[in-house]
Amino acid sequence: MEFGFPWWLRVEHFLNIIFLSFLVRSGIEILGTYPKLYRSQHTVPGTAWSQFTVQRAAKHKYYTVGGEYDDYSPRISLPGRGLLGLGRYWHFITVTGFVTSWVIYIVLLFGTGQWRRYIPTSLDTFVQAGRDMVSYLAFVVPEAADGAPFNAIQQLSYGFVFLVLTPLVILTGVFQSPAVANYFSRITRMLGGRQVIRTVHFLCMIGYIVFTVIHVAMVILHGYGYETSKIVFGHTDLPVAGGVVFTIGLALVVLLHVIATRWTLAEGRAVEKLHNIVVRPWTNLLYHLPARMHYDRDNVSGKDVVLKNTTQNFRGSGRPPETPEYLALMANGYEDDYVLEIGGYVERPMSLTIRELRELAEGHSQTTLHHCVQGFTSIGKWRGISVSDLLDLAGPLPGATDVVFMSFQDMGRDDALYEGGTYYESTPMIEARMPQTLIAFDLNDEGEIPAKNGAPVRLRTETSTGFRNLKWLERIEVVNRYDIIVEGRGGYFEDVDFYDRNQLI
Amino acid sequence: MMEDQHSPALRQGVDFRGTPNATERVTEHLRPGKKRAPLLRYIRINLPRTTRLLLLFVIAVIGMASATIALSDYEPFPFAAPLLWCVVVAAVIFVAVGLLTKNRIWTAGLGIAAASTLIYVGGILGDAPYVWNGASITLAAVWNITLFASLGYALLYWALRYGMIVAAPDDQHFMD
Incomplete structure (x- = not known):
């Protein structure tokens, strides 16, 4: 030819x-x-x-x-x-x-x-x-x-x-x-x-x-x-x-x-x-691809460099909250003082201590890969209760579309790199209901989550990049629209920076 | 002068006092008045053993190509053969030392690459085995390889000195 x-x-x-x-x-x-x-x-x-x-x-x-x-040159x-x-x-x-x-x-x-x-x-x-x-x-x-x-x-x-x-x-x-x-x-x-x-x-x-x-x-x-x-x-x-x-x-x-x-x-x-x-x-x-990871305990970050405390190697990002309230929680070991509030567009608003969360979780854990939006990864074993189970307990009202997670962290106060504002993230119900979307309270079987990784309780949304896995969780709110919260883009980084709320890629 | 005899860190010789990057971002290689370092300063490869083998391989190629030219019927210029054999022997010694010891022999390698380049230049001035001078395509290719490999080594040597790459036993010592 x-x-x-x-x-x-x-x-x-x-x-x-x-x-x-x-x-x-x-x-x-x-x-x-x-x-x-x-x-x-x-x-x-x-x-x-x-x-x-x-x-x-x-x-x-x-x-x-x-x-x-x-910050590379715009010429490159x-x-x-x-x-x-x-x-x-x-x-x-x-x-x-x-x-x-x-x-x-x-x-x-x-x-x-x-x-x-x-x-x-x-x-x-x-x-x-x-x-x-x-x-x-x-x-x-x-x-x-x-x-x-x-x-x-x-x-x-x-x-x-x-x-x-x-x-x-x-x-x-x-x-x-x-x-x-x-x-x-x-x-x-x-x-x-x-x-x-x-x-x-x-x-x-x-x-x-x-x-x-x-x-x-x-x-x-x-x-x-x-x-x-x-x-x-x-x-x-x-x-x-x-x-x-x-x-x-x-x-x-x-x-x-x-x-x-x-x-x-x-x-x-x-x-x-x-x-x-x-x-x-x-x-x-990609919302039709729920995370279904089951890494072995041997995959946890740190094992390959023979570190006793493998959690040391689970990278964190961002500064922990610097409020008297949070520091007091930390000083008392969280266990007696911390309360997770679940409210908003639900039939049964509730507040749960870590002990109650642990009882509800019934030993459930998942060993998963964390994808930071910047590129780093860590593998950790998280104990916690699925957001879906918590939602079932609270009973979202008809018309509830999104779940908003609020952190103790205020970016302007706690992190010199960013401007002020409470750190929050919202997930559509489809992502919140995924089996591996988790409220975690324990990392790598080493007791409580370290402060750098979001102590005492944090969110794991395994289908999204890292910043949507909110740390230092204070409150969960079920809503029927997220676009009226703060700037309306669905999260702190979505509001102040240029990130899509859909962080599945 | 140790100020605090009771500090365990100071007794271990760890003294971060006055170290700017203990409290703020520190960037290196910035020229006065510039926001960014020269582009190539941003590239740092830490594959020491691979780099060491690569450097030895390039010199081995120079040696093999030089031996091929020396063994051929073609003489690039009068008395080129002894010089080519000198390069071959030097290359063999270089590769052997590089494989059997941990010595930093990279400047010696640059000497071999320079010698090979000089022979090539001699060939240009003389009767180099190019196709248009009557040499076979294969011999002409081998002849040009002596130049390309020498320039390649010089480039790698420069990258080594610049800090873009490191060869064992050295290491970039990345902290993070």
């Missing part, structure tokens, strides 16, 4: 320049908020295989991971300045286009027989690719085989990028989602655990960058006008026009980045709206 360069292939090539460049820049933004990569499923301090920060490790640190942000990352939420918005908006485009491309490749341009039909292609590599090293440009659009090494490298690297980056991207990773928990472990998946995702990005550098070098080596004419017009007859048009196209992509960066830094809420239109339709589907 005559392969040529059909129009859809040329369009896809141009779209990929946009998608990949946006994905790389927003990906760097996401990396910058926890700029460390690991080789095991834990994020044990000191075991990273790479770091991308110039910040010196803090002494006397209480694991305020928010302080580990590195999108949007830069350590704005994780907006970086995530761009990553997911672009991912929607990238994956859609890739699926359409694959369908067209196989539907039109064009797959032969990438997939070798004979083992001779591999032998020829070796010869081609030797030719390049000898400064001799190898010719394409008769009827083929590229030489063998080009064929194999393009095939690798489309049919190996891209599925791998999509797979490892999908498994960054707490909802997916915790629903398909066995696959997460088979892939090496969340941190290994994160590392592979990063290496895929490096793969794209290396490929792009070599690809551009080869285009120049083979003849810029000749090659760009193929990808612009589908033939080699107009090398000058091809070069000019393609260069203008590249300039437009650069302009698009400049506009997107400035727009994001100036109008974050507008980017949020775009995200909600493009991304929410498919992220809402």
Whole structure:
């Protein structure tokens, strides 16, 4: 068959320049908020295989991971300045286009027989690719085989990028989602655990960058006008026009980045709206994937570094409440003084002590993987009672739609990194009713939860990223609408920063 | 001068007093008046054994490629063969020392890479085994590998000195 360069292939090539460049820049933004990569499923301090920060490790640190942000330049990352939420918005908006485009491309490749341009039909292609590599090293440009659009090494490298690297980056991207990773928990472990998946995702990005550098070098080596004419017009007859048009196209992509960066830094809420239109339709589907993790006790973070007190290694984030009330609770060991209130849109408002919670829980526990939105993970065994059981006790009134969790923490008072406001989160009833959405009062069978991890009682919403797992829980309120609470976005970080209430990815 | 003889931490030599990052964020490599460090300062890879093996591998490639050229009928310039064999012997010693000891031999490796590059330059001025000089494609590729591997080693050496990578027995000593 005559392969040529059909129009859809040329369009896809141009779209990929946009998608990949946006994905790389927003990906760097996401990396910058926890700029460390690991080789095991834990994020044990000191075991990273790479770091991308110039910040010196803090002494006397209480694991305020928010302080580990590195604000990369907006020239490198999108949007830069350590704005994780907006970086995530761009990553997911672009991912929607990238994956859609890739699926359409694959369908067209196989539907039109064009797959032969990438997939070798004979083992001779591999032998020829070796010869081609030797030719390049000898400064001799190898010719394409008769009827083929590229030489063998080009064929194999393009095939690798489309049919190996891209599925791998999509797979490892999908498994960054707490909802997916915790629903398909066995696959997460088979892939090496969340941190290994994160590392592979990063290496895929490096793969794209290396490929792009070599690809551009080869285009120049083979003849810029000749090659760009193929990808612009589908033939080699107009090398000058091809070069000019393609260069203008590249300039437009650069302009698009400049506009997107400035727009994001100036109008974050507008980017949020775009995200909600493009991304929410498919992220809402993830509410159908309730977490169903059952890690072994041996998986608990800290075991692999032989620490007696494994809870030391369950990272925390944020500062505990600094009120006389909370400090008094802490001083008295919580047990006699702490009371969890459950009220709002329920038939039977109630308050429960830790002892009563323990009795109601009947020894129930779950060993689960915690996904911080910044990127760290820890595995811990939590004892507690499911929110669903508590709701059954309280009896939500007809029309109750959401559950609001209030913390003792006031961000402005307790954490120098943020502005004031009580920390709260709201979950839709579907998430609150999930089997592993838990009110926890014990971590790793070591007694009460430490202050850094949310003592005495905290929320576990295993399908969402970490900040929605509210710590230092004071009160639960069932409501029939959440959009009239504070700024109406469903939680503290949703209100003051740029995070979607749907944190299933 | 120890101020508090009763402090267990101070007696252990742990003294964080006056350490800025005990109380505030401390960033390194910032130039005066700049908010951010040079881009490459942000990259730190901590794979010491892999890096050590990689450095040894690159020198081994230089040695093997040089031996191939020396054994061929092609002489890049008069008396190139003894020089090529010197590079081969140095590469063998380098790899052996690198595998059998924990010595930091990376500057010596740079000498081998530099010698190999000089031989390549000599070939350009003389009669290098390029295809257009009558050499086979394979021999021309091997000849160019001596250059690419040498430049690769120089790049790795620079990254090592810059702090982007570390080779065993050294370590980045990440604290977190």
